[in-house]
Amino acid sequence: xxxxxxxxxxxxxxxxxxxxxxxxxxxxxxxxxxxxxxxxxxxxxxxxxxxxxxxxxxxxxxxxxxxxxxxxxxxxxxxxxxxxxxxxxxxxx
Ligand SMILES: O=C(O)CC1=CCC(=O)O1
Numbered sequence: 001x002x003x004x005x006x007x008x009x010x011x012x013x014x015x016x017x018x019x020x021x022x023x024x025x026x027x028x029x030x031x032x033x034x035x036x037x038x039x040x041x042x043x044x045x046x047x048x049x050x051x052x053x054x055x056x057x058x059x060x061x062x063x064x065x066x067x068x069x070x071x072x073x074x075x076x077x078x079x080x081x082x083x084x085x086x087x088x089x090x091x092x093x
Contacts (some may be wrong), residue, residue: 003064003083007077008051027071034067055084082084 009057034040043056058064061083068079 001064002062003056004082004084005054005056005068006046006051006080007054007073008049008079009076010078011073011075011076013086023072023076030070030072039067 010025015023029048031040035043039056039058040054041057042053044053045051046053056064056067058067064081068074068081071077
């Protein structure tokens with residue numbers, strides 16, 4: 001199943017720089033592992049915002065929830081999840 005996810009990153013301004021850098025490095029490693037596994041096929045920066053649009057390709061809601069709640073940044077993310085269905089006008093090649 002495909003899911004569109006908007007992630008808004010809300011790191012506290014008072015977070016110390018080394019904790020912030022460590023968190024971001026762990027987030028990058030986690031996301032790149034999922035990208036390589038094919039579970040996170042799209043990751044786009046929303047221009048001008050500390051936010052991204054992502055597409056996840058997972059078995060079901062439970063797997064999506066497990067992956068999202070495992071994000072190192074999860075406590076600092078506002079997430080908006082949209083399940084995607086096949087559009088009837090899509091050309092199938
Ligand atoms: O910076 C972001 O948009 C949050 C994020 C998701 C994956 C990643 O590496 O950073």
